[in-house]
Amino acid sequence: xxxxxxxxxxxxxxxxxxxxxxxxxxxxxxxxxxxxxxxxxxxxxxxxxxxxxxxxxxxxxxxxxxxxxxxxxxxxxxxxxxxxxxxxxxxxxxxxxxxxxxxxxxxxxxxxxxxxxxxxxxxxxxxxxxxxxxxxxxxxxxxxxxxxxxxxxxxxxxxxxxxxxxxxxxxxxxxxxxxxxxxxxxxxxxxxxxxxxxxxxxxxxxxxxxxxxxxxxxxxxxxxxxxxxxxxxxxxxxxxxxxxxxxxxxxxxxxxxxxxxxxxxxxxxxxxxxxxxxxxxxxxxxxxxxxxxxxxxxxxxxxxxxxxxxxxxxxxxxxxxxxxxxxxxxxxxxxxxxxxxxxxxxxxxxxxxxxxxxxxxxxxxxxxxxxxxxxxxxxxxxxxxxxxxxxxxxxxxxxxxxxxxxxxxxxxxxxxxxxxxxxxxxxxxxxxxxxxxxxxxxxxxxxxxxxxxxxxxxxxxxxxx
Amino acid sequence: xxxxxxxxxxxxxxxxxxxxxxxxxxxxxxxxxxxxxxxxxxxxxxxxxxxxxxxxxxxxxxxxxxxxxxxxxxxxxxxxxxxxxxxxxxxxxxxxxxxxxxxxxxxxxxxxxxxxxxxxxxxxxxxxxxxxxxxxxxxxxxxxxxxxxxxxxxxxxxxxxxxxxxxxxxxxxxxxxxxxxxxxxxxxxxxxxxxxxxxxxxxxxxxxxxxxxxxxxxxxxxxxxxxxxxxxxxxxxxxxxxxxxxxxxxxxxxxxxxxxxxxxxxxxxxxxxxxxxxxxxxxxxxxxxxxxxxxxxxxxxxxxxxxxxxxxxxxxxxxxxxxxxxxxxxxxxxxxxxx
Numbered sequence: 001x002x003x004x005x006x007x008x009x010x011x012x013x014x015x016x017x018x019x020x021x022x023x024x025x026x027x028x029x030x031x032x033x034x035x036x037x038x039x040x041x042x043x044x045x046x047x048x049x050x051x052x053x054x055x056x057x058x059x060x061x062x063x064x065x066x067x068x069x070x071x072x073x074x075x076x077x078x079x080x081x082x083x084x085x086x087x088x089x090x091x092x093x094x095x096x097x098x099x100x101x102x103x104x105x106x107x108x109x110x111x112x113x114x115x116x117x118x119x120x121x122x123x124x125x126x127x128x129x130x131x132x133x134x135x136x137x138x139x140x141x142x143x144x145x146x147x148x149x150x151x152x153x154x155x156x157x158x159x160x161x162x163x164x165x166x167x168x169x170x171x172x173x174x175x176x177x178x179x180x181x182x183x184x185x186x187x188x189x190x191x192x193x194x195x196x197x198x199x200x201x202x203x204x205x206x207x208x209x210x211x212x213x214x215x216x217x218x219x220x221x222x223x224x225x226x227x228x229x230x231x232x233x234x235x236x237x238x239x240x241x242x243x244x245x246x247x248x249x250x251x252x253x254x255x256x257x258x259x260x261x262x263x264x265x266x267x268x269x270x271x272x273x274x275x276x277x278x279x280x281x282x283x284x285x286x287x288x289x290x291x292x293x294x295x296x297x298x299x300x301x302x303x304x305x306x307x308x309x310x311x312x313x314x315x316x317x318x319x320x321x322x323x324x325x326x327x328x329x330x331x332x333x334x335x336x337x338x339x340x341x342x343x344x345x346x347x348x349x350x351x352x353x354x355x356x357x358x359x360x361x362x363x364x365x366x367x368x369x370x371x372x373x374x375x376x377x378x379x380x381x382x383x384x385x386x387x388x389x390x391x392x393x394x395x396x397x398x399x400x401x402x403x404x405x406x407x408x409x410x411x412x413x414x415x416x417x418x419x420x421x422x423x424x425x426x427x428x429x430x431x432x433x434x435x436x437x438x439x440x441x442x443x444x445x446x447x448x449x450x451x452x453x454x455x456x457x458x459x460x461x462x463x464x465x
Numbered sequence: 466x467x468x469x470x471x472x473x474x475x476x477x478x479x480x481x482x483x484x485x486x487x488x489x490x491x492x493x494x495x496x497x498x499x500x501x502x503x504x505x506x507x508x509x510x511x512x513x514x515x516x517x518x519x520x521x522x523x524x525x526x527x528x529x530x531x532x533x534x535x536x537x538x539x540x541x542x543x544x545x546x547x548x549x550x551x552x553x554x555x556x557x558x559x560x561x562x563x564x565x566x567x568x569x570x571x572x573x574x575x576x577x578x579x580x581x582x583x584x585x586x587x588x589x590x591x592x593x594x595x596x597x598x599x600x601x602x603x604x605x606x607x608x609x610x611x612x613x614x615x616x617x618x619x620x621x622x623x624x625x626x627x628x629x630x631x632x633x634x635x636x637x638x639x640x641x642x643x644x645x646x647x648x649x650x651x652x653x654x655x656x657x658x659x660x661x662x663x664x665x666x667x668x669x670x671x672x673x674x675x676x677x678x679x680x681x682x683x684x685x686x687x688x689x690x691x692x693x694x695x696x697x698x699x700x701x702x703x704x705x706x707x708x709x710x711x712x713x714x715x716x717x718x719x720x721x722x723x724x725x726x727x728x729x730x731x732x733x734x735x736x737x738x739x740x741x742x743x744x745x746x747x748x749x750x751x752x753x754x755x756x757x758x759x760x761x762x763x764x765x766x767x768x769x770x771x772x773x774x775x776x777x778x779x780x781x782x783x784x785x786x787x788x789x790x791x792x793x794x795x796x797x798x799x800x801x802x803x804x
Contacts, residue, residue, distance in 0.1 A: 078699065080476055
């Protein structure tokens with residue numbers, strides 16, 4: 001999940017939790033208020049005991065929180081009411097009647113909780129995003145940065161960590177232009193190299209070794225001394241016949257090697273920093289690799305998405321993102337930059353040169369089109385070999401258009417006679433035989449007799465006709 | 466019976482109320498066959514201190530029912546047959562010139578409205594002027610003649626009957642007067658079994674004398690005590706809110722008004738409707754042996770208390786929509802879910 005989305009989700013979760021807490025508190029307060037209601041409790045008891053509202057009447061007249069005049073409403077019948085209300089409680093077991101039943105409230109609240117949980121799951125799923133390669137790479141860089149930060153002892157290391165994190169942030173920031181991302185990665189690289197160099201310098205010259213060797217052929221003993229560098233090994237020159245010393249920085253021991261006889265053994269003491277040397281080397285190599293990968297990803301993404309981020313003018317090549325010439329591996333790129341003043345793309349300049357469009361392979365064989373892309377306006381290639389349709393009655397090869405990107409039609413106004421060059425009208429041209437004018441129909445006459453006739457019953461027909 | 470409330474325990478008073486009510490129901494039922502619901506509503510209205518409007522065709526025993534109830538409870542009873550030429554003074558009473566000991570003076574002669582139970586038969590046949598004369602008596606329990614106010618004897622209840630047929634020459638009761646009746650009960654035709662029983666009782670020689678529950682002198686106080694007991698029944702706050710929601714639901718444009726209400730009603734019930742509902746619910750609660758109102762008590766009171774307080778519009782009359790059907794819809798929408 002993206003950090004901004006994760007932040008939104010956590011904020012939403014906090015908000016929901018706060019709302020749930022407030023709602024729960026309000027409900028609890030309402031429930032508490034309902035339960036401490038003296039009259040309400042009496043009503044509940046009345047319902048439970050079926051005492052025909054005697055208990056609630058008693059509660060009304062004996063309510064300690066009631067108005068001052070409530071006692072004045074007691075009548076001489078009040079003792080009777082008191083006795084009868086008390087009698088209603090005979091055999092009443094409050095624990096039995098008011099059991100703590102949590103099942104129903106839980107069931108009720110589980111519906112709401114389920115709905116909220118479902119909504120939150122949906123919100124989470126909606127906010128979750130498949131991480132892009134840049135995000136993954138940035139995560140790897142951050143992991144390396146964290147690892148380095150744990151063992152960082154110098155200011156260079158701290159700077160390196162900061163640079164790596166900046167590069168990681170820049171890498172997954174879609175708003176930054178690729179050039180800026182590359183710049184940050186480059187800075188991180190430089191810082192990594194600087195830190196590695198510093199580390200090497202601090203470890204060189206600290207190992208010294210001595211060795212003794214016995215010549216097997218009895219020519220004598222030889223002594224050798226060796227000096228080792230912190231990075232790999234030290235070589236030593238032996239006095240005697242021949243002696244060589246090798247120092248190993250990791251173990252701090254050196255062994256003398258004699259080509260001719262048995263070599264002696266040597267020992268060397270190294271600086272304590274040598275313990276972390278290989279570890280630092282590993283991290284350094286891994287860091288260099290990851291930074292290189294990140295750079296490659298930026299370039300790949302830049303090539304795939306020639307978006308508005310790659311504005312002309314931002315690039316050193318002044319050409320924009322997806323244009324020939326930007327790619328060093330391409331042989332093309334002689335097309336002048338159309339965005340620069342005076343550089344108007346000329347159609348057909350590169351048309352015959354089989355230059356593939358930038359960012360893709362030309363799989364369709366020779367490309368007769370432009371290298372500026374299909375959507376580039378103002379670019380219309382000139383026809384190299386024009387074909388024409390046959391005239392009526394003319395015989396010949398039919399038009400065969402295959403794999404054409406553009407087809408241009410030229411409609412002749414009149415035929416040109418073959419010999420004289422005089423333009424004559426085409427008398428053989430097919431003409432319309434029907435009128436094509438939308439002439440209005442003649443208005444119908446109102447005096448015309450109606451089509452239908454009045455039916456006459458059979459018995460009257462003889463009288464009329 | 467009729468003892469002061471402080472001398473009887475509350476439980477005993479509740480039990481007495483149920484017993485008296487039940488005995489009164491049984492006594493009236495000895496004369497009136499069927500119509501248990503109408504009898505219950507009549508007695509409920511009496512104990513709630515309200516008046517009742519009975520609608521039914523002639524010959525169903527409306528007058529007999531009221532007379533039987535008054536005899537059962539030991540209350541005075543008077544009947545007024547409303548006619549178009551009936552004058553207010555014919556109901557309320559008038560000043561008559563009397564001469565005693567050489568002095569002539571006006572003396573107030575009470576009309577038939579001065580009784581505990583007054584039956585206004587076919588009240589819609591009287592002119593609005595005469596009908597309005599009853600208004601003050603119904604609401605204030607007093608009448609004013611020539612500037613002098615005469616209180617009516619408590620308990621006081623007006624039972625008006627209304628003939629739904631023969632609308633020609635009638636004066637429908639004004640809305641203000643309709644609102645003063647706590648209930649409106651509709652008497653339908655008796656069932657075949659009930660009709661056979663009516664024939665057996667009324668066409669034979671057997672007599673069904675009514676045994677009064679109270680002595681005439683003590684009856685008013687006893688009834689007043691029972692009326693006070695009804696008002697002592699307690700109502701919980703949620704139930705009051707339920708009644709208010711029912712009133713609002715029946716009011717066009719009111720809070721919680723259902724679409725049918727806005728479509729078919731011109732006016733909804735007044736606050737008197739809510740009062741009637743609570744009083745009726747309280748009486749229902751006492752009859753159930755409770756001292757507090759329940760939702761069922763309120764639901765039982767909605768239709769009889771509110772059916773005559775809803776003013777239908779022209780569309781409702783054209784589509785033959787009754788106020789009862791609208792009230793059923795309101796109850797269905799507002800009825801509290803029971804566990």
